Amino acid sequence: MAPAEMLSLCLLVVLAAASASAQEINNRFPDGFMLGYATAAYQVEGAWNEDGKGESIWDHMLHEHPEWGWNGQNGDVACDSYHKYADDVECLVNASADAYRFSISWPRILPTGDLDNINQAGIDYYNNLINLLLANNIQPLVTMYHWDLPQALQYIGGWPNPIMADYFVEYARLLFDTYGDRVKWWITFNEPSVFAGGYASTGGQAPAQNAVGIGDYLTYYTVINAHARVWHLYNDTYRATQQGYVGITLNSDWAEPLNASSPTDQEASERSLQFGLGAFGHALFTAEGDWPPVMRERIDANSAAEGRPRSRLPTFTQQEIEYNRGTTDFIGINTYGTGLVTLGETGSIPSFAHDQGVIASRDPSWVVGSSGYVYMVPWGFRKLMNWVSNTYPQYPIIVTENGFSDLGETQDDQRISYHGHYLAELLNAINIDGNNVIGYMAWSIIDNLEWGQGFRPRWGVFKVDTDDPNLPRSPKASSEFMGNIYTTRTVPLEYFNSTRTT
Numbered sequence: 001m002a003p004a005e006m007l008s009l010c011l012l013v014v015l016a017a018a019s020a021s022a023q024e025i026n027n028r029f030p031d032g033f034m035l036g037y038a039t040a041a042y043q044v045e046g047a048w049n050e051d052g053k054g055e056s057i058w059d060h061m062l063h064e065h066p067e068w069g070w071n072g073q074n075g076d077v078a079c080d081s082y083h084k085y086a087d088d089v090e091c092l093v094n095a096s097a098d099a100y101r102f103s104i105s106w107p108r109i110l111p112t113g114d115l116d117n118i119n120q121a122g123i124d125y126y127n128n129l130i131n132l133l134l135a136n137n138i139q140p141l142v143t144m145y146h147w148d149l150p151q152a153l154q155y156i157g158g159w160p161n162p163i164m165a166d167y168f169v170e171y172a173r174l175l176f177d178t179y180g181d182r183v184k185w186w187i188t189f190n191e192p193s194v195f196a197g198g199y200a201s202t203g204g205q206a207p208a209q210n211a212v213g214i215g216d217y218l219t220y221y222t223v224i225n226a227h228a229r230v231w232h233l234y235n236d237t238y239r240a241t242q243q244g245y246v247g248i249t250l251n252s253d254w255a256e257p258l259n260a261s262s263p264t265d266q267e268a269s270e271r272s273l274q275f276g277l278g279a280f281g282h283a284l285f286t287a288e289g290d291w292p293p294v295m296r297e298r299i300d301a302n303s304a305a306e307g308r309p310r311s312r313l314p315t316f317t318q319q320e321i322e323y324n325r326g327t328t329d330f331i332g333i334n335t336y337g338t339g340l341v342t343l344g345e346t347g348s349i350p351s352f353a354h355d356q357g358v359i360a361s362r363d364p365s366w367v368v369g370s371s372g373y374v375y376m377v378p379w380g381f382r383k384l385m386n387w388v389s390n391t392y393p394q395y396p397i398i399v400t401e402n403g404f405s406d407l408g409e410t411q412d413d414q415r416i417s418y419h420g421h422y423l424a425e426l427l428n429a430i431n432i433d434g435n436n437v438i439g440y441m442a443w444s445i446i447d448n449l450e451w452g453q454g455f456r457p458r459w460g461v462f463k464v465d466t467d468d469p470n471l472p473r474s475p476k477a478s479s480e481f482m483g484n485i486y487t488t489r490t491v492p493l494e495y496f497n498s499t500r501t502t
């Protein structure tokens with residue numbers, strides 16, 4: 001064969017192989033997979049004191065300390081979704097969502113946190129939102145608690161006080177009674193390890209109570225007990241008639257061993273995930289229940305070394321261990337990035353960071369979002385899905401948040417790249433690795449108030465023009481991109497190309 005002929009034959013073989021492997025990629029979401037967007041009440045609703053709403057710990061903190069909000073911004077108005085929720089639903093329709101995860105503001109319907117005062121205007125607001133979603137064939141996924149505790153309950157100590165579980169169960173009962181005929185997906189808590197930080201910090205996270213290494217673990221304990229009680233309540237009293245599902249949303253970056261072949265870096269990865277997801281997952285999703293053994297051992301040892309007569313990590317009774325384990329219908333996961341981890345001394349004494357003893361770093365080549373902690377590392381997402389599936393194999397997973405922050409570009413190419421690559425890795429986790437993931441909620445449908453970072457980082461596939469008092473919504477390029485994926489239920493093949501780069 002002449003060299004030219006040889007070359008063209010080789011080329012043909014290469015092209016044929018490439019198109020065969022392209023065809024082998026399964027870029028389609030399974031039937032019934034939920035594709036939607038997420039928000040949270042404090043970040044979008046505004047109307048902080050309208051129509052009988054009570055004050056939340058975020059209202060309170062950012063009013064007392066405007067300097068803790070970027071440019072003094074707070075959630076008093078946010079995106080004004082309390083008045084403009086129909087605009088939000090229109091955005092969801094335009095971005096082809098079949099699900100919407102939003103949260104209920106506890107103080108909007110129970111201004112004191114208790115049943116002594118049920119605010120009908122608040123009840124009506126969520127009825128209207130739910131009905132409008134359903135009229136547009138959008139499934140509501142409702143978070144009961146996304147960080148806005150009624151301030152009245154903070155006055156009796158907030159989450160470190162175990163009595164908070166009683167208040168939460170009564171609030172949940174009201175939600176099931178009021179909305180459970182139409183809401184089939186319930187999430188008790190959003191990211192408890194993050195809001196527990198409000199009891200271990202001097203700012204940044206409400207209510208900014210500085211009981212570091214103690215208040216955070218007491219919060220964990222209350223939240224685990226409260227979640228389990230709400231799941232049992234639903235299971236015993238509502239499931240037969242309402243036929244829905246109750247889960248919890250936990251957050252985690254993927255923890256990649258800094259040196260993949262180092263046993264101690266592998267230990268750092270497992271320890272990091274057990275202190276993060278496992279702090280709740282071990283008690284709620286495993287057959288043994290209770291804290292992960294590594295947390296129990298390290299926090300007990302550190303507490304003793306600090307000269308304390310008791311551990312800073314509370315102890316579950318045997319009855320609680322048994323009652324709490326196996327109490328979820330699905331696992332909600334929020335994830336934004338990846339860290340490279342190694343064992344090491346870090347954090348103040350006492351603190352979660354010191355107890356965990358893991359140091360995380362990032363590869364300088366990773367693209368970082370404007371909020372400063374979201375890193376574009378799609379392969380880490382696939383590994384995280386595998387870890388959750390392998391560690392808690394009996395439960396389906398819903399990705400309840402995932403997204404990228406920029407500075408508000410309308411042609412938001414970085415967001416497009418992020419979602420394209422992350423969704424491709426999610427499909428690999430489902431279609432190749434066999435993980436049982438049943439939904440994906442992008443954060444977020446509209447730009448919204450990023451807590452203390454205000455409106456500086458932008459997360460929406462729709463822009464909210466915060467310079468215009470009417471806060472109009474308008475599409476960014478990503479809304480069309482996501483809309484195409486959500487309508488065709490496939491991810492373009494060109495996004496199936498990410499590999500570990502370090």
Ligand code: BGC
Nearest residue numbers: 040190191334371401443450
């Ligand atoms: C929270 C959201 C937040 C998002 C982006 C999550 O930790 O649940 O409220 O806006 O991350 O930072």
